[in-house]
Every structure is written in C-alpha cells, then in structure tokens.
Amino acid sequence: xxxxxxxxxxxxxxxxxxxxxxxxxxxxxxxxxxxxxxxxxxxxxxxxxxxxxxxxxxxxxxxxxxx
Amino acid sequence: xxxxxxxxxxxxxxxxxxxxxxxxxxxxxxxxxxxxxxxxxxxxxxxxxxxxxxxxxxxxxxxxxxxxxxxxxxxxxxxxxxxxxxxxxxxxxxxxxxxxxxxxxxxxxxxxxxxxxxxxxxxxxxxxxxxxxxxxxxxxxxxxxxxxxxxxxxx
Numbered sequence: 001x002x003x004x005x006x007x008x009x010x011x012x013x014x015x016x017x018x019x020x021x022x023x024x025x026x027x028x029x030x031x032x033x034x035x036x037x038x039x040x041x042x043x044x045x046x047x048x049x050x051x052x053x054x055x056x057x058x059x060x061x062x063x064x065x066x067x
Numbered sequence: 068x069x070x071x072x073x074x075x076x077x078x079x080x081x082x083x084x085x086x087x088x089x090x091x092x093x094x095x096x097x098x099x100x101x102x103x104x105x106x107x108x109x110x111x112x113x114x115x116x117x118x119x120x121x122x123x124x125x126x127x128x129x130x131x132x133x134x135x136x137x138x139x140x141x142x143x144x145x146x147x148x149x150x151x152x153x154x155x156x157x158x159x160x161x162x163x164x165x166x167x168x169x170x171x172x173x174x175x176x177x178x179x180x181x182x183x184x185x186x187x188x189x190x191x192x193x194x195x196x197x198x199x200x201x202x203x204x205x206x207x208x209x210x211x212x213x214x215x216x217x218x219x220x221x222x
Contacts (some may be wrong), residue, residue, distance in 0.1 A: 011217040015176030018169045059169050063221070 014059050021055040024048055088141045095138060096151045099130040099161070106163035116212045120160065123188050123199040127154025130161040135195070150189070172217050179213035182206050 023029035126132050138147040181187040188199050
C-alpha cells in the first residue's frame with residue numbers, strides 16, 4: 001500500500017513525519033547498504049538539520065492547532 | 068551394532084550440551100507489576116481493546132511479561148530474552164504516559180499497520196501462545212482503535 005503525504009489524515013501525517021524525523025536523526029536512513037554503492041546519497045550535516053527542522057515544524061504546527 | 072552405538076553417543080553428547088548451556092550467563096528481562104505510566108491504567112479503553120492488548124501485546128511490549136516455564140531453559144531463554152528486550156525497546160506500554168504526543172501518534176500508526184498486515188503479534192510467538200492469536204475482525208478492531216485514539220490526541 002502506497003499513500004502520498006497529502007492524502008493522509010492529520011494524525012497519520014504527524015506519525016509519518018515523526019518516523020522520518022526518527023530515521024534521519026538516528027542515521028538509519030538512507031540505509032548503510034544503499035550508501036555503499038551510492039555514497040553521494042549520504043546526507044550532509046546541513047541537509048540532515050534542514051530535514052529535521054522541516055519535520056519538526058510540520059509536526060508541531062499540526063499539534064498546536066488543537067489549542 | 069556399530070550404528071546403534073553411534074546414536075547412543077550422539078544422544079549423550081546432545082544432552083550434555085543442553086545441560087552445559089544452562090550454565091551460561093544471561094537473564095530474562097525483569098518483570099514489574101506496578102507501572103504508574105501504563106497505557107491501560109491511565110486511559111479508559113474499551114474492554115475488548117484492553118483485553119486484546121493484554122493477551123496479544125503485553126508479553127513483549129510492557130513490563131508485565133508472563134514468562135512460560137520453558138523460557139527459563141536455554142536456548143529458548145535466549146530467544147525470549149532477545150525478543151522481549153527488543154519489543155520493549157520499540158514500544159513499551161508500561162511507559163506510555165512518558166511519551167510525547169508525536170511519539171504516541173507514530174506508535175499508534177505503526178500498531179494499526181503491523182497488526183492489520185499480520186506482522187504483529189510475531190508468528191513465532193503465536194506458535195506457542197494460542198490465547199494471543201487474533202481473528203481478522205480483532206485485527207481490524209485494533210486498527211480502528213489506533214486510528215481513533217490517535218485522532219483523539221489531537222482534539
């Protein structure tokens with residue numbers, strides 16, 4: 001099953017963004033196996049930081065709406 | 068005659084090995100019954116959902132593991148210890164209230180997906196835990212509960 005981000009419910013979107021945040025943060029994505037033959041796909045520290053920030057902002061903004 | 072002797076010795080060696088590995092260090096993860104941050108004690112969940120979570124998830128995903136007797140016998144002990152440790156690390160219902168809203172929502176989304184797609188409870192666990200088996204309708208109940216509970220967190 002493939003879903004696109006824009007069709008997800010808010011709750012599921014937050015869940016997916018949180019999952020993205022987690023795997024980028026702990027470095028489990030992109031997978032080390034993949035980077036072995038495509039090292040240029042590795043994320044720089046700056047790229048990592050902007051992905052994390054993007055996920056954070058989108059999550060927090062959607063959680064705050066309820067107040 | 069010669070072959071009979073061979074199997075006799077194989078049996079003895081096998082038994083000796085089983086006995087020997089019992090001496091190896093390694094403990095099962097601890098069990099704790101008093102969990103102030105538990106999901107079920109802090110949320111008024113529907114009885115059916117609570118019962119399913121207890122019987123099908125809590126052995127690995129809480130501190131209230133019910134270890135069967137054979138989980139004290141190596142090498143089963145190693146497998147049970149590993150799965151319980153990994154399970155609690157991925158999601159521990161006994162620590163539910165300590166999680167952020169976003170972490171809860173991610174967990175609920177994964178609970179729905181994994182239970183509906185039959186990745187959880189793990190098939191190897193179900194082999195020996197008949198009471199943990201879920202019907203398709205049980206699985207769907209969990210899926211819908213996870214979705215609804217997650218939405219509730221946003222209200």
